[in-house]
Amino acid sequence: MKLFSLDLPIFMPDATLGTVRAVSTDQLKNTNTKMVVVNTYHLYLTLGIENLTKLGGIKKLMNWDGYILSDSGGFQVYSLIHKKSNLGKITQYVVYFKSPVNGSKTLLTPEISIDMQYAIDSDIFIALDDCRYSGVSRRDAETSVNYTIDWARRARDHFDKKNTRPNNKKIFAVIQGGSFKDLRERCARELIEMDFDGYCFGGWPVDDKGILVEDILKLVADLMPVHKPRYAMGVGKPEDIEKCVQLGYNMFDCVIPTRNARHGILYSSNGIVRIKHTKYKLDTNPIDSNCGCETCRNYTRAYVHHLLKNNEILGKTLATIHNLYYYQDLLKKNVKI
Ligand SMILES: [Zn+2]
Incomplete structure (x- = not known):
């Protein structure tokens, strides 16, 4: 399968702030890397929409002629709010959190996430999702699916509204639902109706012992359209990537x-x-x-x-x-x- 001019499967190193740590852009190219993942949340807090727009986006700043995928910020919101520090609040309409950079109260919405990804000048956007741990309770998984579907619709609308000039930008959505088959199915069905360009596995791809949650990964891969990219976010070790390729996934990133x-x-x-x-x-x-x-x-x-x-x-x-x-x-x- 092709994505832009690239053959899939593809591995995308994490260039969180616009750098793959310890290597220059030229050195990165020489590793045969064609696409990197930047972090919308971290760039939002450090550079911000206005400055990044003035600088012409991250590709220009990095002098990178490959492709850029920007994550939605959902995973970082998970780390800040759900996982441990309780540094903010998630509602159906908006996420509030205390900026770890300067302590100020910061807002994130599906629309802001898309605006930020335009400022980054990404090739592939990801709709904001409500990310949870793979062992999440049914009640929390249900809330996460409801928010993820609602936010994906808003992100899709906002992306389409701004995507007027002729360009080649794509937007992916994240399928949440923890280990609950019916919730994963509902999330996938509703997102597929919105016709995204690709779909991502949401939640943790490994359990608390670091073992790949193969059954859930398979369930979700089987729900995704076969003619579109299938992204196993955060996978992983070489052997786990090979297993996920067998399951049907064809895009990977991992630290x-x-x-x-x-x-x-x-x-x-x-x-x-x-x-x-x-x-x-x-x-x-x-x-x-x-x-x-x-x-x-x-x-x-x-x-x-x-x-x-x-x-x-x-x-x-x-x-x-x-x-x-x-x-x-x-x-x-x-x-x-
Ligand atoms: Zn070597």
Whole structure:
């Protein structure tokens, strides 16, 4: 399946504030990355609609000629309000929260989220959703589905109203409903009636032990139209991505490859390489002899080990380049599935 000019499946690194941590835009391109995910909520709090519009959007700011997908902000609202800190309030019409940046009272609505994604100049927008934990109670899951459907309609209307000039922007919606089959079905049915360009798995894709919730992922994948992109948000480990490709998903983002890289956990065709381990101190092989990335072509395990052990910035950069290249290679191998 194609999305713009890209073959799916695709892996999109997280560039939360308009940067994939530790790598430059050129280095990012050289990992064969074609699309990144930026965070609407974080950019809203740091740059804001007005400034981002003045700067011409995040693509221009990053000097990025690839594609941008912006999330809706729903996940961050979940983290702030539902999960632990109770820093705000969600109603059917508006979300209030205390800005963690400056403590001011901040508003988020489906319309503001769309305005922000226009300011970002995203290629793919996501309608604001009410995200909950996958083990959510039925009552809370029902509220989340009601809000998500209502907000998706408002987001869709606002997106269409502003999307007048000829452009190629797309909007996706998120299917919520926790582990409740009927709620997931209702959410999917109502969102599909609104004719979004793609659909996302909402809620946590792993349980509290970090294990993929395969049964729910399968249920939701089967509810999504087969001719449109199916995005498993937040998945994940290489083996989980491969499982989700088998279930029908074809878009992925996750902090795992970049975060793990910075901590010295590297992926290879022979399994995980914990590069900070003493056994790599004098190892003059590349991280993965089957990898064509800049790091593996030019540097040894001993060098990356030495840099990361001494907390040198270049160590994080070389490790991130390798993990992203590995992930892009993995997805390329899955293209025909
Ligand atoms: Zn490599």
